[in-house]
Amino acid sequence: MKKDVLIRVRGLQMMDTEDEQEPIEIVVPGQYYYRNGSHYLRYEEMMDDTAQPTVNYIKLSPQGVEVRKQGQVNVHMVFEQGKKNMTLYSTPFGTLQMGIAATGLEIMEDEDCIQMKVDYALDMNDEHVADCYLTVQAQSKDLGDFSFYEN
Template identity: 30%
Template sequence: MANESGKTVKIKLVSSIIPTEGELEQYEMWLEGSCVEKGNSHYLRYEEVQEDLQIQTTIKLNEANSFIMRKGGVNMRLPLNPDLRENGHYESPFGSLPLVTDTHQLAIEVVQSEKVSGQFKTHYDLIIGGNSVGHYKLDIQFTEV
């Protein structure tokens, strides 16, 4: 799968957020995107629309050091490393905000048989200004169409 445009995949994304002060927020999305293999990593790419803003999302699938990168309506780089806290950032029209992730779980499985499929699971705390703002869980399953 060395093709730069990748394989077209159907994506099921389930996101759970438990804010430090608040109740569980959970949402599920079904998307179409692509899965690209580069070196020892796979990259899952998709586009979503939130509040009329188009956001291009790329997720690096690598158990040692993954990341979630978003561009468009919001710009964000969220590194995920189970061995140490990582610095990221979030940019909006209102300014840039430094973020820290404390990754508790990072599990990736990519199966390449006749069609590529896999899953990506992560659980992390998002830290802003030295304080945790919540616990985040992301569960993504994808299958080539």
């Protein structure tokens, strides 16, 4: 895959109450690297109109997926199949302790595209708050439309 890629991130938090779902979806240009058996993605996203961009790093490896955000929000999330990982989620409004327990993890790759999907349970301050999924697809910019997981 080429260094300059188009990245699509889709996610959904299914809260314990049926009416509260928070879908997200962004498509942004980014960079791709492959080093030491792991795939790396880097992209920037604007959290609001006035702030500096938040830089996102995603590492895909046989051990799992790591997502780091640095900027207006700061977090390092680790998704490993069957394991719960704790992290701190820092925002301008305060810091929360999060627990992330991956219940499903898939990574698919070919020479022009890489796709990842993770299903996980999200805890805040030791209390379950949502069942979530996250999909990330990256492909060389010069290719046509993505072929995506549908969820």
